[in-house]
Amino acid sequence: MVGGCVRDILLGRRPKDWDVTTSASPGIVQSLFENTVPTGERHGTVTVIMDGNQAEVTTFRSESAYTDHRRPDSVTFVSDLKEDLRRRDFTINAMAMKPDGTIIDYFGGRADLNARTIRCVGDARERFAEDALRMLRALRFGAELGFEIEDGTYHALKDCAALSAFLSPERIRDELCRILLSDRPETISTAIALGLLMSFASPAEVELADLPRLPCKLETRLCCLCISLLRNGQIKDTAHFLSALRFDGKTVSLVGKAAALLLSDLPNTKSAIKRALSGMGLAPVSLAVEVSRRPEIRILLEEVIASGDCFSLDRLAVNGDDLLALGYRGRELGNALKFLLEHVIESPEDNERNILLNLLKHNPKIP
Numbered sequence: 001m002v003g004g005c006v007r008d009i010l011l012g013r014r015p016k017d018w019d020v021t022t023s024a025s026p027g028i029v030q031s032l033f034e035n036t037v038p039t040g041e042r043h044g045t046v047t048v049i050m051d052g053n054q055a056e057v058t059t060f061r062s063e064s065a066y067t068d069h070r071r072p073d074s075v076t077f078v079s080d081l082k083e084d085l086r087r088r089d090f091t092i093n094a095m096a097m098k099p100d101g102t103i104i105d106y107f108g109g110r111a112d113l114n115a116r117t118i119r120c121v122g123d124a125r126e127r128f129a130e131d132a133l134r135m136l137r138a139l140r141f142g143a144e145l146g147f148e149i150e151d152g153t154y155h156a157l158k159d160c161a162a163l164s165a166f167l168s169p170e171r172i173r174d175e176l177c178r179i180l181l182s183d184r185p186e187t188i189s190t191a192i193a194l195g196l197l198m199s200f201a202s203p204a205e206v207e208l209a210d211l212p213r214l215p216c217k218l219e220t221r222l223c224c225l226c227i228s229l230l231r232n233g234q235i236k237d238t239a240h241f242l243s244a245l246r247f248d249g250k251t252v253s254l255v256g257k258a259a260a261l262l263l264s265d266l267p268n269t270k271s272a273i274k275r276a277l278s279g280m281g282l283a284p285v286s287l288a289v290e291v292s293r294r295p296e297i298r299i300l301l302e303e304v305i306a307s308g309d310c311f312s313l314d315r316l317a318v319n320g321d322d323l324l325a326l327g328y329r330g331r332e333l334g335n336a337l338k339f340l341l342e343h344v345i346e347s348p349e350d351n352e353r354n355i356l357l358n359l360l361k362h363n364p365k366i367p
Helices: 003-009 026-032 083-084 109-115 126-132 133-145 152-167 169-180 185-194 218-231 238-244 249-263 270-280 280-291 295-306 320-325 329-347 354-359
Strands: 019-022 036-040 045-050 051-058 061-063 075-077
Touching: 003 109, 026 036, 026 045, 026 051, 036 218, 036 249, 045 109, 045 329, 061 083, 126 133, 126 152, 133 152, 133 185, 169 185, 169 218, 218 238, 218 249, 218 280, 238 249, 249 270, 249 329, 270 280, 270 295, 270 329, 280 295, 320 354, 329 354
Parallel strands: 019 051
Antiparallel strands: 036 045, 045 051, 061 075
């Protein structure tokens, strides 16, 4: 076993993924097991599936230059485990474990694990130049494990930050999400300040002290991040920022609406909350209230929802057919429905069919 699973075992954590390294070539690995998938045969990786579980099995290898700062141009299979471990990112991920439990640690990974330190294997600038994603991974491992980045590695992060421009938005998004969902989500401020997200947000210090106080939910912490970046002038538009990072449309819409509500005056009366619910829907308003961390508004929202009061057209006691029967057409019909909705938002007890129809009869000239 090699890499992250060894690290997690030594930390007393259950590994999420299993990686194995071997001197056997991909062809030999495939011949030894009945169910295999050549997931990265060019780079020496074969997925072995057994009893519903799977492991990534990779042949010992050394690597050539990384022209695109992400993947090696070519790999060479070798017979030396140390040479294979030398190419890995951080010392805590460069340990191997024999079947009998013996740990093979050429680069001080166990000492760094005990010291709770993130340190590159060998020269940090070389490691980051090979694969620019390692810079974000360093911060992410620090956030997830509660480790500190060793000084030399941190200085290399600052020096190599511009290489992040070679990374795909999807890769950056995935690391961003994992940092936000960690125990130290405020670590993302370091990534932004160093310029690791410079293609999406202006590099500058941003205060994110509220992030760890929020529930560990992606939309909640993502919304808090966007609000902070907007107020700091580091992004101009939530939807553009999230779309550029290739978030799905549902997330872009939800977080964008909630952020817009937070940047305006958050509704603080039942009537105002019902108008917000009418205009945006329940999910964005609930998200905005959660991010605001204002319990008095959360209580008002809960009371509005529990009351069953009308705050949307589908809750009105009349519908379009009722108004068609009264002779309303086109724009006049829409305006009449909006008039009735505004009325019952202020006077919820009037949301009865006869009352609303009589109201229209006494207000025939609705603009």
